[in-house]
Amino acid sequence: MLVVTTENVPGYRVTAIKGQCFGVVVRSRGLAGNLAAGLRSIFGGEIKEYTSLLEEARRHAVDRMVANAQAMGANAIVMMRFDSSEIGQTMSEIVAYGTAATIVPVE
Secondary structure, three states: OEEOOOOOOOOEEEEEEEEEEEEEEEEEOOHHHHHHHHHHHHHOOOOHHHHHHHHHHHHHHHHHHHHHHHHOOOOEEEEEEEEEEEEOOOEEEEEEEEEEEEEEEOO
16 A cells, blocks of 8 residues: 555556545553653653654554555555644544545556
8 A cells, every 4th residue: 555645646647536544543651651751751852652652653543544545445545644632631642544546557
């Protein structure tokens, strides 16, 4: 599955638009991770516990989006984007979304 943030794919032609596709993940850090992150925030700098949480959540959201596009019969996702928000003070929502499409090489 080719996933791009652009509208067009060089060397390919879009033959069909299957519709919007998305993957949603809601994650929360465990108590130990929240405590470690809280202590780290006192001194400033990167909070690695949350960075790794969000990186993993983005990968999981992309995997779900790809599965959604495959179920629609697509072989590519164009105009892919991420969105994120917080739910309460302990959970993060990550959404990967784009347009499921069928593409073929240009001859």
